[in-house]
Amino acid sequence: MPVGTQGTVKAMSQEELADIGFGIILGNTYHLYLRPGHELIDSIGGLHKFINWNGNILTDSGGFQVFSLEHIRKIGEDGVLFRSYVDGSYHKFTPERVMEIQKAIGADIVMAFDECAPYPCEKDYAAAAMNRTHEWAKRSLESRDPNQAFFGIIQGSVYPELRVESAKFIASLDTDGIAIGGVSVGEGKELMMKSVEWCVPHLPENKPRYLMGVGTPEDLLDSVVRGIDMFDCVLPSRLGRNGSLYTTYGRINIKNNRFINDFSPVDPECNCWACKNYSAAYLRHLYKCDEILASRLATYHNLHFYGNLMERIREAIEQGRLTEFRKEFLAKYRKHRASVHDEIARQEISNGDSRNKHSHVGQCPPRSES
């Protein structure tokens, strides 16, 4: 799911999202509640109509935002008091209130209101937050509109017992899908994958599993092989706006001098609108000049890369060849990075001392994913 926090996936039009092939986007309850307000969205008949999007919409519950963006807040058993990032005004989110807002927004899939614990986090706090999340999940479920699909959210930080307990509890509820939350909050790849591994065995086979806020193309593959179905992430759009583009042979920084006269597409194996019509050299020029079209082309391409990856993953699963596909994909995806690293290593050997060498003008820095 491309992330359309404020009712727009940054730099994209809704027509372009449909062109790429996305059938669902994510909206943020927290942001849309504050601006333009759920009543306004309701008054025109929901978010689909307000933003003119004919596909599906999933809204997160605002739990993550309230706990990660707001410094001034008060957490109680009932809900959370927070201040608006727009104008500093006070607001209260309870499970019931959040379900009411998501109903007004009119999403196809709504998320339970949860408490996303920070990382790192003491086990006691993680357990308390998890228990609150479970209570809130029940209350969310009770107050949700039955016409909207409802997903519960597993918490438990990086503690195996808590993750297992939370997975079992959320799995016991009558939900339409299950999300693993509280990941991608700074715990690192290894613990993130472990969290998935702790949870998945306790999830029903017949409900979609959604790993929230993840991740890189490699994260997606690594999670799918562990049993995850759905993702949302700002990476492809945010990195795109910063000039970082995903290609078959790894992620590149389009601002690099090596693209000055590279008149081929950013990814010669890509058939998206941006790659079919515009060159790497033109895109680099647009970035250097701070032009809006740079963000548009890069976001379009990166979202296409992600959409295409998920499509190929689905095909591979249907054909029973996910493991091979993953191997093939990563062999290419990591190829360039390895070769660039090799080159730098060689230079270090031949030059004796190469500190900061790759930061020299005209020289290519290593491609890195993190």
Add this chain to the structure above:
Amino acid sequence: MPVGTQGTVKAMSQEELADIGFGIILGNTYHLYLRPGHELIDSIGGLHKFINWNGNILTDSGGFQVFSLEHIRKIGEDGVLFRSYVDGSYHKFTPERVMEIQKAIGADIVMAFDECAPYPCEKDYAAAAMNRTHEWAKRSLESRDPNQAFFGIIQGSVYPELRVESAKFIASLDTDGIAIGGVSVGEGKELMMKSVEWCVPHLPENKPRYLMGVGTPEDLLDSVVRGIDMFDCVLPSRLGRNGSLYTTYGRINIKNNRFINDFSPVDPECNCWACKNYSAAYLRHLYKCDEILASRLATYHNLHFYGNLMERIREAIEQGRLTEFRKEFLAKYRKHRASVHDEIARQEISNGDSRNKHSHVGQCPPRSES
């Protein structure tokens, strides 16, 4: 001509420009020479190929930029020494050099290198700049590539005798078209229109006349009735990015509170992509959230408004009803502004004192064009 200074019309894709119906865009020799450089553009076969634009391109000569953007410069009979706004490096433009650069860029129409005098400007200086412009026009013409159409530029500031002299001189040259330059530099509407009136009688009937850097929809109409054929202006795109949208009933500021729940298109009489798919309320929301799609929709709409106006002007000329069309267009275009002014006037009368009244939240400021 939409303005694509750096090889892109801000916020637009080339596909969208073609969709709107534009057959020609403007590029800036000065900017493209500095970034990405004319040699690079040449090496791929010209600007059309570099930016993937199948329509025509007109490049201005850089005269306006060198004289208006650069504070550190030296003007000689031979040419102009200036510093790059990108990195401070020194560069020299001569008529021959500018023609060479425009050849490398590969524009369909190239402009003579001229000296654009500032406003206000003493008559002596204006005369000297005009004489230099005439010399440079001859040298530009001699060194231009015969495969490119060539336009001369009239100067002469706001002095009738100079404008007439310059018009006669440029008209005497073997050019493909004639531009009136040195307008829209702060002299105001009245003097701008006078400059047009001084020049036009001395221009041949069989060559296109191009008024550089103009203007508002009203300016376009007022200039066409005085005999002008072509324009370029950043207004529709720049104002669009700032939330100012042209409509059949005048220019509006989409950020106004009155659009909060206006779910109709920005201009109900417009059939452009933006108006067909998105509402004024959504556009206002996008502006309030500083979203890129706001600039995209507004620029698309404003350019469509301008393109549509010029199309209707052409039709009216063919049908011999330009005067009527102008009257009809302006009656609508000025309607709302008048009614808003009337309303404010009424409030002033009824309230006794209404200073700053129109800046109150929730109240609509007068629509203004300037």
